[in-house]
Amino acid sequence: MVTSLPSRLLDALGPDIVHTSPEDLTVYAFDGYSEGRLPSAAVIPRDAREAALAVRIAFECGEPVVPRGAGSGLCGGAIPAQGGVVVSMVRMNRILELDVRNRRARVQPGLINLDLSRAAAPHGIFYAPDPSSQKVSTIGGNVGTNAGGPHCLSYGTTTNHVLGLEYVDGTGVIHRTSIDDPGYDVTGLLVGSEGTLGLVTAVDVRLMALPEAVRVFVAAFPDVESASEVVSAIIAAGIIPTALELMDKMITASIESHFHVGFPLTAGAVLLVEIAGPADDMAAGEEAIAKIARSHGALSWRAAADAAEREALWASRKGAGGAIGKITPNFYIQDACVPRSKLPQVTHEIERIAHDYDVKVGNLYHAGDGNLHPLLCFDRRDPRSVRAIVEAGTEILATCIAMGGTISGEHGVGHEKRDSLSLVFDSADLAAMGRVRDVFDPRKLFNPDKIFPTGAVCGEVRAVPAVA
Amino acid sequence: MNTTVAPRVVAPESAADAAALLAACSREGAAVVAVGGSTLQSIGNAPRRCDVALHTGGLTGIRDYLPADMTAGLEAGTTLAEVARTLGEHGQWIPFDAPAAVLATVGGTLAAGWAGPRRAVYGRPRDLVIGSTVALTDGTLAHAGGMVVKNVAGYDMSKLYVGSLGTLGLIVRANFKALPRPPARRVAIAPVAEDVRDRTLAALGELALEPSAALVLDGFPGVARSGDAPVRLVLSFEGSEAVVERATHDLRSALGKAGIPETLLLDAAGAEGALAAVIDAYIAVPGPAVLTYRSAGLPSTAWSRTRNAGAIAQQHELGAESIADVRTGDAILRFSAPTVAAFAGVLPAFDAELRRAFERTTVLAGTQELRASIDAWGPEPSNIATMRAIKAHFDPTGILAPGRYVGAI
Numbered sequence: 001m002v003t004s005l006p007s008r009l010l011d012a013l014g015p016d017i018v019h020t021s022p023e024d025l026t027v028y029a030f031d032g033y034s035e036g037r038l039p040s041a042a043v044i045p046r047d048a049r050e051a052a053l054a055v056r057i058a059f060e061c062g063e064p065v066v067p068r069g070a071g072s073g074l075c076g077g078a079i080p081a082q083g084g085v086v087v088s089m090v091r092m093n094r095i096l097e098l099d100v101r102n103r104r105a106r107v108q109p110g111l112i113n114l115d116l117s118r119a120a121a122p123h124g125i126f127y128a129p130d131p132s133s134q135k136v137s138t139i140g141g142n143v144g145t146n147a148g149g150p151h152c153l154s155y156g157t158t159t160n161h162v163l164g165l166e167y168v169d170g171t172g173v174i175h176r177t178s179i180d181d182p183g184y185d186v187t188g189l190l191v192g193s194e195g196t197l198g199l200v201t202a203v204d205v206r207l208m209a210l211p212e213a214v215r216v217f218v219a220a221f222p223d224v225e226s227a228s229e230v231v232s233a234i235i236a237a238g239i240i241p242t243a244l245e246l247m248d249k250m251i252t253a254s255i256e257s258h259f260h261v262g263f264p265l266t267a268g269a270v271l272l273v274e275i276a277g278p279a280d281d282m283a284a285g286e287e288a289i290a291k292i293a294r295s296h297g298a299l300s301w302r303a304a305a306d307a308a309e310r311e312a313l314w315a316s317r318k319g320a321g322g323a324i325g326k327i328t329p330n331f332y333i334q335d336a337c338v339p340r341s342k343l344p345q346v347t348h349e350i351e352r353i354a355h356d357y358d359v360k361v362g363n364l365y366h367a368g369d370g371n372l373h374p375l376l377c378f379d380r381r382d383p384r385s386v387r388a389i390v391e392a393g394t395e396i397l398a399t400c401i402a403m404g405g406t407i408s409g410e411h412g413v414g415h416e417k418r419d420s421l422s423l424v425f426d427s428a429d430l431a432a433m434g435r436v437r438d439v440f441d442p443r444k445l446f447n448p449d450k451i452f453p454t455g456a457v458c459g460e461v462r463a464v465p466a467v468a
Numbered sequence: 469m470n471t472t473v474a475p476r477v478v479a480p481e482s483a484a485d486a487a488a489l490l491a492a493c494s495r496e497g498a499a500v501v502a503v504g505g506s507t508l509q510s511i512g513n514a515p516r517r518c519d520v521a522l523h524t525g526g527l528t529g530i531r532d533y534l535p536a537d538m539t540a541g542l543e544a545g546t547t548l549a550e551v552a553r554t555l556g557e558h559g560q561w562i563p564f565d566a567p568a569a570v571l572a573t574v575g576g577t578l579a580a581g582w583a584g585p586r587r588a589v590y591g592r593p594r595d596l597v598i599g600s601t602v603a604l605t606d607g608t609l610a611h612a613g614g615m616v617v618k619n620v621a622g623y624d625m626s627k628l629y630v631g632s633l634g635t636l637g638l639i640v641r642a643n644f645k646a647l648p649r650p651p652a653r654r655v656a657i658a659p660v661a662e663d664v665r666d667r668t669l670a671a672l673g674e675l676a677l678e679p680s681a682a683l684v685l686d687g688f689p690g691v692a693r694s695g696d697a698p699v700r701l702v703l704s705f706e707g708s709e710a711v712v713e714r715a716t717h718d719l720r721s722a723l724g725k726a727g728i729p730e731t732l733l734l735d736a737a738g739a740e741g742a743l744a745a746v747i748d749a750y751i752a753v754p755g756p757a758v759l760t761y762r763s764a765g766l767p768s769t770a771w772s773r774t775r776n777a778g779a780i781a782q783q784h785e786l787g788a789e790s791i792a793d794v795r796t797g798d799a800i801l802r803f804s805a806p807t808v809a810a811f812a813g814v815l816p817a818f819d820a821e822l823r824r825a826f827e828r829t830t831v832l833a834g835t836q837e838l839r840a841s842i843d844a845w846g847p848e849p850s851n852i853a854t855m856r857a858i859k860a861h862f863d864p865t866g867i868l869a870p871g872r873y874v875g876a877i
Contacts, residue, residue: 101673102766102797146620159624160595175851179592180764180797180828182845183874184636184855185581188594188627192620212676236536238559238648278677280710337616341536369618370537409618417621424621425611432602432610433623435861439854451622 005061006041009085012053018043028086029079031071032133033416036079039066039086046091048166048174048201055199056172058085064445067195069110069141072133074333075408076415077145077194081449087199089140095119096202103207104163109140109200113147116205125207128155131410132318139203146192148410150243150317151274153368155208157410159191166202170441174201189436194412195447197440211242211276215286216304216313219293220267224248224351224363227269228343230296231367235340239288243274244368250327251320251362251375258323259316261309267299271367272317274310320364328360328377334393336400337409340370349399350374357392359385371409372400398423413451422453475501479523483601483609483640486527490638491607493520494865501869502634504545504576507568507751510833511580512633513844516871524575527640530554532615538646539598539615544575544639560646563590567748575639581631584747585681586704588795590647593630599643600626602636605863609640617645628858635873636862650706654716655739657732659697660684664727668701669771669794671722677715679703679795683746684771686778687789687802691745694732701728704743750791751833755804757811759834763799763826773799773826780821784814800832808837815841823847848875 006020019025019042028042029035040063045051058065064084071078080086089110097106100123107116113134116127130149131137137147143165148157155161164178165187175198177187190197221227227246234244247255252263252270263270271293275285290301304310316323324331338346347363350372354361362375374396376389397407397420407413407420422430434452437444480486493500499517503509504524524545533540535558542551548569555561565584566577583592590596599613602625612625629639656679660668672682681704685692694700701723705715712735720731734742751760763773774790781788781803791800803818805811819842823829831844849855852875859866859877871877 099766101768146624148618148620152618156591156595157618157620159627160591169851169854175849175854177849177851178828181849182828182830183849183852184858185594185627185631186851186854188624188630191627192624209678232536235538238538240538240648278707278711278714280714281708284708284710337618339534339537339539339616341534366618370616371618404615406614406616406619406621408620409616410620412620413622421622424614428604428608429611429622431608432604432612432625432862436623436625436628436858439857439861 005058005063005085008057008061009041009043009054012057013043013045013050017045017050028068028088031073031076031078033074033076033414034079036076036081036415037083039080039083042086042088044088044091048168051087051092051199051201052168052172052174054085054087055168055170059170059172059443059445062443062445064448065199066447067140067144067199069138069144070112070133070136072137073141073145073414074335074411075413075417077412077450079415081415084445089138092201093138100125103209104204105207106202106204107139108202109138109143111139113137113139113142120207121210124210126210127161127205128208129158129161132321134318139205140200143191143200143203144194145410145412148366148369148371150245150366153244153366154240154242159188161206162187162191162203163206164204165190165200167198167200169198170443170446178204194414194450196437196450197446199446213279213282214274214276214310215282216310217273217286217289218263218302218304218313219271219273220264220299221269221271222297222299223268224347225344226297227271228347228365228367230271230293230298232341232343233292233296234289235368237288237292239285241273241289241368242276243272245272245317246363246365246367247272247317247320248363250360251324251364254323254327255316255320257326259312259319261312261316264300272313324362324375329379330377332376332378332389332393334372334374334376334396335408335411336372336397336405338370338372338400338403338405340368342403342405343367343370346372346400346403350396353392353395353399357388359388359392366409369409370405415450418449418451419453421451475518475521477521477523479526481526483527483603486522486638486640487603487607487609489522490603490605493867494605497865497867499867499870502575502579502638504573505547505568505571507566507572508576508580508582510751510831510839511844512872514840514872515869522638524573531641535560539617539643540646541615541641541643542574543641544573546574548572548574548577555646556649559649561649562596562644562646564593565747567751569744574642578630578639578642579632579634585683585793585796585798589680594627596645597626597630597642598645600629600639601641602629603638603640605637605865605867610637613643615643633872634869635859635877636868650708652709652712653704653706653735653739654712655734655742656701656703656705656716656719657692657694657734657742658701658723658728658730659694660699660701660728665771667726668723668728671726672794675715675718675722677705677711677718679705679715681743682793682795684774684792684794685746686774688749688791691749692742702742702746704739746791750800753833753835757805757808757835757838758802759811759838760800760802760832761822761829762832763801764828765797765799765826767794767797770794770797770799774801776825777801777822780818780825784818786811786814786818808835811838812841845874
């Protein structure tokens with residue numbers, strides 16, 4: 001039966017939609033994190049009907065379906081762990097409807113995140129979730145991981161901006177959901193389910209009015225701890241900026257060498273702060289935050305002069321991942337979250353762990369949310385270096401959990417962290433999630449080997465990240 | 469509740485006791501209906517059976533509230549007023565916007581899927597939940613999420629329980645992200661004459677500083693009064709003093725140009741009370757024969773839906789009042805007749821016509837006899853089979869509020 005899957009797909013959808021040669025399939029074995037198995041076929045549908053047909057044929061053959069957006073995920077969410085069919089959404093990349101009056105849009109899942117805000121901007125509205133990958137990542141992929149981004153601090157994550165979905169169930173039937181529909185909130189369940197409950201073929205999103213005024217500030221601090229104390233103090237004062245990002249010296253140095261946006265190179269850490277809203281609030285907002293920064297020993301405080309400088313600063317922050325390539329052969333980006341008052345403490349612990357394992361660690365935080373991205377540098381040709389970052393990464397996660405945090409703030413569980421899920425949830429918690437899985441996908445063919453723990457200890461080969 | 473024997477009333481003192489109780493009821497086949505403040509029990513169909521009324525009054529308290537983290541764990545039976553008081557002491561709040569905050573509980577508000585008029589700005593309660601603990605019929609306590617504000621570890625199970633009306637389990641605790649409480653607020657009330665409706669809506673659309681709630685009331689005497697005007701605009705503004713000052717100044721001038729000469733402004737407690745009174749009115753049953761629906765839809769059609777509903781009511785000789793929420797798209801439609809018999813006579817035809825006219829129209833409140841004679845939910849969603857399967861997996865013996873939910877779940 002397995003061998004007939006590619007030919008059945010080809011018969012049904014044709015060679016333009018279905019790719020089956022090994023050289024065409026290689027790319028679909030990877031995502032931004034690591035490598036999975038070669039799929040039997042890659043399907044690149046043009047519409048929901050073709051996507052649904054692919055699901056039906058694959059499931060009839062007992063083969064998995066792995067949804068794929070840009071493949072930029074960082075936890076193995078899009079890799080075909082058991083082979084099967086990868087359904088790539090790149091052709092379904094259109095805005096189907098832009099309803100300016102009601103501030104909503106219906107889009108196809110392959111639409112690139114930034115393209116939505118670009119299309120909406122002339123109308124004075126925007127799509128708020130802005131993962132750093134937004135120039136490449138897709139709305140469908142964002143829905144799968146419930147993606148965040150710097151501006152989620154005040155606007156909320158993807159799930160807060162999804163009003164409804166169209167999805168293909170395990171029998172190939174297409175359904176539409178809305179958060180206003182009577183009945184269980186299937187929309188809310190599907191967002192963040194990493195493609196394990198169905199294949200999303202359209203997304204209704206909420207758009208927001210662009211703020212009247214925006215200010216971006218750069219504050220420098222002697223070290224990461226003092227900067228993280230400022231973050232905790234800002235939140236404790238009841239101030240929620242639109243974004244509050246922390247970068248340590250290693251990150252700012254590599255960003256600066258690429259983007260030349262004027263980050264102070266002598267500082268141990270830099271905060272990138274954005275406030276937005278009515279123009280009347282800008283002066284008081286800046287004053288309140290600057291006062292907290294100064295009282296915690298800020299070395300400098302600078303306001304971006306204009307929109308161009310603000311955009312340059314954000315582009316540099318979101319490009320940090322690429323810039324890091326200059327200083328390390330490989331790096332592994334961890335994603336964890338802690339209560340916001342714990343930032344200084346967790347920062348201290350990460351430093352200790354880096355020292356203990358002799359790993360160079362860069363710190364890049366969506367600090368206002370308590371969302372940490374320690375970047376662990378390594379050289380994949382050196383097995384000792386690989387082992388060190390895996391162990392250090394594991395200890396960082398354990399530390400975050402011990403502080404009341406969790407194993408992923410925005411990247412997802414995917415393949416990488418599925419065995420870590422049992423560090424935060426007990427068997428009853430996981431059983432409840434398992435029931436949902438059983439309802440939507442009793443044969444576990446939608447993106448298998450993701451999210452749910454295997455029960456077995458992960459082998460180090462699988463845990464080796466391939467991010468570069 | 470259609471039961472001839474009065475239900476046994478229980479109030480477990482702990483989450484573990486609640487889970488054990490559900491397991492025992494599941495074994496015995498005893499139907500359980502969860503009860504909080506009983507403010508939203510009129511949502512959904514009356515359960516077919518109720519052997520046990522499970523009160524959440526023993527599950528109260530605000531746990532792990534760390535103002536510096538702006539997060540709080542709220543036990544199910546905690547009232548919204550208590551939450552507002554405690555968080556308010558630290559300049560924070562959770563904008564539930566639910567009726568009767570003194571009685572309404574956190575668990576009930578979530579289970580009912582309540583979402584009020586300021587959700588366009590602050591989000592729905594579901595959007596502020598960061599974690600939950602739910603007692604299930606197998607006697608386990610299932611946790612989801614946590615105490616951090618950003619969390620994608622595992623399925624977002626809290627979304628499933630919110631709005632499930634106690635048909636899958638009992639929410640025993642929910643963790644929330646709190647928000648900074650805006651220091652200043654105003655409520656503006658203005659009469660809207662028939663001939664300036666469209667200009668008024670256009671003027672609202674042009675405001676640079678948008679209201680957090682924008683409602684058009686028609687009827688509902690006694691709340692948000694503006695002289696004797698039947699139709700009036702109720703707007704809420706929150707923010708810094710400077711912002712609400714400018715917002716209300718801009719509003720007065722915009723409404724003046726649209727032909728509305730006077731706008732009443734309430735601040736501080738007056739504003740708070742006025743909006744709360746409007747929200748209370750959503751579920752009020754002021755006469756002998758009243759039925760209130762909520763029609764969800766696009767903001768741009770909210771006002772026209774209320775007018776169309778009024779026309780349908782007139783054909784059936786029913787009184788009609790409405791609240792058009794022009795920010796969220798909700799239309800609250802309240803119908804009345806002099807007697808239950810008079811209403812009941814036209815109800816089947818009227819209900820069918822209303823449901824044909826508007827999608828997503830559900831019963832919110834009303835006289836019990838009237839509610840009992842129609843389905844609260846309207847047409848079944850296309851994925852009803854999935855919803856039935858969810859129910860069967862979480863409540864295999866069907867003891868949780870049987871018949872209350874969509875598709876007689």
